[in-house]
Amino acid sequence: MISSECEGFTLLELIMASLIVAILLVVILPSYQRQLIDTRRSLGVSELLGITIRQEQYFIDHKRYAQTLLDLGFSASPYAIDSDGESVPLLAESRVYLIDLTTSEYAYTLHATPQLHQADDYLCGTLSVNSIGVKSVTGYGSAKLCW
DSSP, X not given: OOOOOOOSOOHHHHHHHHHHHHHHHHHHHHHHHHHHHHHHHHHHHHHHHHHHHHHHHHHHHHSSOOSSTGGGTOXXXXXXXXXXXXXXXXXXXXXXXXXXXXXXXXXXXXXXXXOGGGGGOTTTOSEEEETTOOEEESSSSOHHHHO
């Protein structure tokens, strides 16, 4: 004998399941995006600290700071990095920070300016460090929090 009852989901069950998934996405997605921004920010910080080390070594060797990033062995000045921390062309679609150097006779300031999706980092904005080690940000957060 064949049963006449249909097995499956009711429309109400499908709506409830869709609603639960939608609520989870609304809660989880902003946290995930914030985590991506924080992770990419750590790449910018790391890049600036690496350049600071090169700049100090250059000062020891030449009794002055390098005037461009080219003097420090980089392929461009300024240059961009991607989400893997690799140097990419200035207009690459994968760039997350633009790294730049400003100098005076006995001082320098390094800047990591957020690009594309990283520009949503309103907490920290542009990261900067100068020749005496002062770290700053242009966002509404504190340098201590961002560095």
